[in-house]
Amino acid sequence: MPRSTSATAATGPWSQPYLLLTLTALMWGGNAVAGRLAVGEVSPMALTALRWLIAVAVLAVVARRDLVEAWPVLRPRWASLALFGTMGFTAFNALFYVAAHHTAAVNLGIIQGAIPVVVLLGALVAFRTPIRGVQVLGVMLTLVGVAVVAARGDPRVLATLAVNAGDLYMLLASVLYALYTLALRNRPPVSGLALFAAMALAACLSSLPLVAYEAWSGAFHWPTPKGWLILVYIGLFPSLLSQILFIRGVELIGPGRAGLFVNLVPVFAAILAVGILGEPFRWYHGLALTLVLGGIWLAEQRRR
Secondary structure (H helix, E strand, O other), X not given: XXXXXXXXXXXXXXXXXXXXXXXHHHHHHHHHHHHHHHOOOOOHHHHHHHHHHHHHHHHHHHOHHHHHHHHHHHHHHHHHHHHHHHHHHHHHHHHHHHHOXXXXXXXXXXXXXXXXHHHHHHHHHHHOOOOOHHHHHHHHHHHHHHHHHHOOOOHHHHHOOOXXXXXXXXXXXXXXXXXXXHHXXXXXXXXXXXXXXXXXXXXXXXXXXXXXXXXXXXXXXXXOHHHHHHHHHHHHHHHHHHHHHHHHHHHHHOHHHHHHHHHHHHHHHHHHHHHHOOOOOOHHHHHHHHHHHHHHHHHHOOOO
């Protein structure tokens, strides 16, 4: 793992933001499928806490040296790092898993598409990052792609949607992750591995009260053998590797542009569901992927 924080210091795949962010979205899409598989195998707060416990256990081995070297820089900002880890990791995932028990997957996909919009608007307000007309058009195109796959190609599905508590949970989760994405712009000048290790530890610690409440309420469900297999995947890929790749992607191209790739998540989730859950591949899967990728490409076009 490169130790340099310079966006131009690394070469190869580590310097390719589009590849890194696409792989991130692919792993997060896998997380959505794993979340569905985990229903009945492990309770939501147990899943949230144990995924970060697995990630921290791995980081204790592979990132210990990076974290020790970066600690003099990280220590003065420990409060903000704890907030970032709690907001972007613990709160987002807890709200996501709870929302999945209260609302339809259609709603989750559409609401998650609000993340890039919030990131763009937040970048405009906080950093005065200009929003170009072609960028707005690209965002709209990606949102159409999300709506296509969420509605399964039938516009009438969208007309029947109703707002419920799960939708509000997902909306709050999306806003929190958008704020976390914006906060990465002012990250400490340390390696992405050290930064993530600090935030992952904060996420692990902040998830413990949620598990305690779940146990107190009688809803705690220890993982089944299948649940442990799901947890290992979630802990190593969506929780660990994807977050490191996302931090690097934001470092390379900024939060506004990186946020667009979040709209690939519901598309990848739908495609992965075809192979993993046995769901059929439909024409709208291909159309949605084309629209989202086309929207990202369009938003990346620079003025002549």
